[in-house]
Amino acid sequence: MKILVPVKRVIDYNVKVRVKPDQTGVDLANVKMSMNPFCEIAVEEAVRLKEKGVATEVVVVSIGPAQAQETIRTALAMGADRGVLIQTDVDVEPLEVAKLLKAVVAEEAPQIVLMGKQAIDGDNNAVGQMLSALLDWPQATYASKIEIDGAKAKVTREVDGGLQTLELDLPAVITADLRLNEPRYASLPNIMKAKKKPIDAKAAADYGVALGGHLKVLKVTEPPKRTAGVKVENAAELVAKLKTEAGVI
Amino acid sequence: MAVLVVADHDNTSLKDNTHKTVTAAKALSGDIDILVAGQGVDGVAAEAAKIEGVRKVLVAESPELGKQIAEAQADAVLALAGGYDAILIPATGVGKNFAPRVAAKLDVAPISEIIEVVSNDTFVRPIYAGNALETIQSSDAKKVITVRATAFKAAGEGGSAAIEKVGAGAGAPKTHFVSEEIVKSDRPELAAAKIVVSGGRAMGSAEEFQRVIEPLADKLGAAVGASRAAVDAGYAPNDYQVGQTGKVVAPQLYVAVGISGAIQHLAGMKDSKVIVAINKEADAPIFQVADYGLVADYKTAIPELMDALTAVGK
Ligand SMILES: Cc1cc2nc3c(=O)[nH]c(=O)nc-3n(C[C@H](O)[C@H](O)[C@H](O)COP(=O)(O)OP(=O)(O)OC[C@H]3O[C@@H](n4cnc5c(N)ncnc54)[C@H](O)[C@@H]3O)c2cc1C
Ligand SMILES: Nc1ncnc2c1ncn2[C@@H]1O[C@H](COP(=O)(O)O)[C@@H](O)[C@H]1O
Numbered sequence: 086m087k088i089l090v091p092v093k094r095v096i097d098y099n100v101k102v103r104v105k106p107d108q109t110g111v112d113l114a115n116v117k118m119s120m121n122p123f124c125e126i127a128v129e130e131a132v133r134l135k136e137k138g139v140a141t142e143v144v145v146v147s148i149g150p151a152q153a154q155e156t157i158r159t160a161l162a163m164g165a166d167r168g169v170l171i172q173t174d175v176d177v178e179p180l181e182v183a184k185l186l187k188a189v190v191a192e193e194a195p196q197i198v199l200m201g202k203q204a205i206d207g208d209n210n211a212v213g214q215m216l217s218a219l220l221d222w223p224q225a226t227y228a229s230k231i232e233i234d235g236a237k238a239k240v241t242r243e244v245d246g247g248l249q250t251l252e253l254d255l256p257a258v259i260t261a262d263l264r265l266n267e268p269r270y271a272s273l274p275n276i277m278k279a280k281k282k283p284i285d286a287k288a289a290a291d292y293g294v295a296l297g298g299h300l301k302v303l304k305v306t307e308p309p310k311r312t313a314g315v316k317v318e319n320a321a322e323l324v325a326k327l328k329t330e331a332g333v334i
Numbered sequence: 335m336a337v338l339v340v341a342d343h344d345n346t347s348l349k350d351n352t353h354k355t356v357t358a359a360k361a362l363s364g365d366i367d368i369l370v371a372g373q374g375v376d377g378v379a380a381e382a383a384k385i386e387g388v389r390k391v392l393v394a395e396s397p398e399l400g401k402q403i404a405e406a407q408a409d410a411v412l413a414l415a416g417g418y419d420a421i422l423i424p425a426t427g428v429g430k431n432f433a434p435r436v437a438a439k440l441d442v443a444p445i446s447e448i449i450e451v452v453s454n455d456t457f458v459r460p461i462y463a464g465n466a467l468e469t470i471q472s473s474d475a476k477k478v479i480t481v482r483a484t485a486f487k488a489a490g491e492g493g494s495a496a497i498e499k500v501g502a503g504a505g506a507p508k509t510h511f512v513s514e515e516i517v518k519s520d521r522p523e524l525a526a527a528k529i530v531v532s533g534g535r536a537m538g539s540a541e542e543f544q545r546v547i548e549p550l551a552d553k554l555g556a557a558v559g560a561s562r563a564a565v566d567a568g569y570a571p572n573d574y575q576v577g578q579t580g581k582v583v584a585p586q587l588y589v590a591v592g593i594s595g596a597i598q599h600l601a602g603m604k605d606s607k608v609i610v611a612i613n614k615e616a617d618a619p620i621f622q623v624a625d626y627g628l629v630a631d632y633k634t635a636i637p638e639l640m641d642a643l644t645a646v647g648k
Contacts, residue, residue, distance in 0.1 A: 096462070098598070101465075101597070102462040102463075102465040102466060104465075104466050111461075111462060111465075111466050123579075178443050179434070179443065179444065180437065180438065180441070180442070180443045180444070183438060202579070203579055205462070205463065205578065205579075206461065206462060207446075207461055208446065208447070208460065208461055208462070208463065208578065209434075209444070209446045210430050210434075210446060211430075211433075211434035211437070211444050211446060212434075213434075214404065214430075214431065214432065214433075214434035214435045214438070215434045215435065215437065215438035215444070216438075217405075217435065218408065218434070218435035218436075218438035218439050219438050222508070223405065223506065223508040223509040224404055224405065224435075224509070225509070226404070226431050227427065227431075229572065239512065243427075243572045243573065244402075244427050244428070244514070244516075244573070245426055245427040245428060245573055246344070246516040246517060246573055247514065247515045247516045247517045247571060247572070247573055248514065248515045248516075248572070249401075249402075249511075249513075249514040249515075250511075250512040250513045250514065251403075251509055251510065251511060251512060252509075252510040252512050253508060253509055253510075254508040254509075254510075257508075262572075262579075263562060263565075263566065263579065264565070264566065264572060298443070298473075299442060299443035299472060299473055299474050300443045300445070300470050300471070300472055300473075301470065301471045301472075301473070302468055302469070302470050303456065303469040303470065303471055304468075304469045305461070305466050305467065305468050305469075306466070306467050306469070307466065307467070308460065308464055308465065308466070308467050311604055311609075311622075311623045313621055313622050313623070313624065313627070314609075314624055314625035314626055314627065315625070315626060315627070316616075316621075316626075316627045316628070316629060317626050317627070317628050319628070319630075319635075319638065320628065320635055320638035320639040320641070320642045321638070321642045321645075323610065323626055323628055323639065323642070324639065324642040324643055324645075324646055326626055327587065327608070327610070327626070328646055331587075331607075331608045331625065331626075333529070333586045333587040333607065333608050334529070334554065334587065334643075334646075334648065
């Protein structure tokens with residue numbers, strides 16, 4: 086069984102994001118970029134399924150600038166077999182990402198698309214659900230456990246009130262949540278090996294998907310800042326302030 | 335313009351997120367209908383009909399809708415989508431699970447977690463864990479939007495909308511419900527609570543989390559939250575997680591105990607009215623957003639806090 090894992094190159098989660106003074110976006114110049122953490126979890130899970138003998142091949146795909154190749158290499162070093170880079174310098178909207186991924190699915194014919202629940206730059210939490218809808222494949226988002234049994238996937242999901250378990254007829258789209266696994270660090274030999282693994286270079290036009298369609302960013306601004314308040318000496322002072330000054334208890 | 339609001343509920347009661355989403359819908363100026371999709375939801379529909387400014391309440395029922403299966407929920411909405419210019423869905427775990435499907439099927443770009451309606455086609459939404467706000471304009475004729483409820487006031491009651499049954503749509507033939515573990519609690523719900531007490535990694539164990547955080551929450555009539563570190567370590571259930579990729583809360587009072595204040599955590603609570611931080615490190619980042627900071631070991635601070643609350647009649 087083949088697993089396709091879409092991975093996104095995003096600002097590293099540790100970086101303090103700065104809004105550009107001209108309000109056109111956030112400053113990405115000389116900023117550390119990494120694989121989106123949820124995509125990392127998805128890659129890890131796919132590689133584990135391969136190690137268990139459930140999957141036979143793990144293909145990663147990224148849509149983004151030339152440097153997204155590094156993100157694909159990271160996934161290859163973790164154990165994925167090969168990559169596809171759909172290179173573009175424009176910001177691709179979730180709908181367009183989903184359409185491109187649909188086209189990749191048509192080409193690769195995976196049984197599972199395993200992806201992140203959310204990219205931590207746009208915080209959309211949308212592409213997996215959209216891809217599932219476009220493919221008419223069943224979906225299980227926010228997975229904290231995945232078991233594959235023949236032509237079915239049993240997925241435990243993190244939901245508002247606790248956990249829900251679904252069984253999906255494969256092929257299916259599954260999105261990873263934080264508790265699914267803890268991604269490995271690639272070893273040096275595996276990083277070296279990854280350099281030799283193939284990456285296909287593609288363009289959006291190869292798949293007949295037009296970019297830059299539906300949404301226009303008018304401006305990007307800083308949120309209102311919260312300022313530090315006061316330090317209290319002890320619990321009694323805290324309670325007094327909460328009661329009389331803040332009036333919240 | 336006609337707007338469809340999809341109700342947030344658990345088949346038994348209507349959630350306040352619905353009232354807040356109706357307020358966002360009002361900013362779009364037009365007729366507002368509410369869809370209640372679920373199973374055995376007469377009571378929920380009756381509550382929805384009381385929200386002020388609602389034209390009618392549509393009720394779709396099936397077992398799959400009762401289990402909040404995304405494919406079924408999206409189908410129920412799609413069956414009605416033709417009659418609406420905008421579809422507004424509360425940005426809860428459930429809402430975010432099916433809203434993008436609706437958008438994909440309509441070939442429109444979903445607009446996630448808006449916090450402001452600027453005009454009928456322009457919206458503000460947080461990106462990068464709330465470290466930036468994006469103002470976006472949509473050129474789609476039909477808009478599919480999820481709404482961050484904490485950014486809107488709840489619409490009032492006093493309406494008496496008509497209730498109508500509608501079809502449930504095609505359902506989810508390839509997705510099968512197996513089981514669920516939903517924790518029932520007598521405490522207020524995290525997303526809607528007026529006070530939230532959250533514990534972090536400092537708790538060190540599930541027993542300690544229960545021993546320290548829960549009595550304090552009970553004393554304050556508060557909901558319980560947690561940091562990702564506390565959830566990952568198994569001190570608290572997953573649905574307690576507050577943050578960028580967990581729940582977003584904006585209570586009157588947020589008390590963070592033994593939480594450092596990583597940006598991903600702040601993303602979920604920095605719109606709280608009053609923030610209290612209890613942390614033994616004076617330079618913990620949480621103090622930069624706290625209105626009241628207590629630099630102390632929680633092991634001594636929490637018992638003292640309990641006593642001080644008792645002293646004022648709590
Ligand atoms: C993709 C991604 C998504 C994430 N999403 C979220 C999210 O939604 N929500 C979230 O919370 N995090 C999220 N995180 C994790 C986040 O980056 C932090 O790791 C996490 O919030 C830290 O939790 P913490 O503050 O409990 O632990 P720590 O950072 O370890 O802080 C513990 C604090 O407790 C204090 N302390 C220790 N002992 C005591 C004591 N005895 N008394 C008082 N204070 C004490 C310490 O001084 C310290 O400040 C995410 C991370 C990633 C990469
Ligand atoms: N540009 C991209 N290239 C590859 N995968 C992507 C891209 N954008 C989003 N994804 C996938 O979709 C998931 C959810 O992203 P989003 O819906 O944008 O929050 C990510 O975790 C990725 O798996």
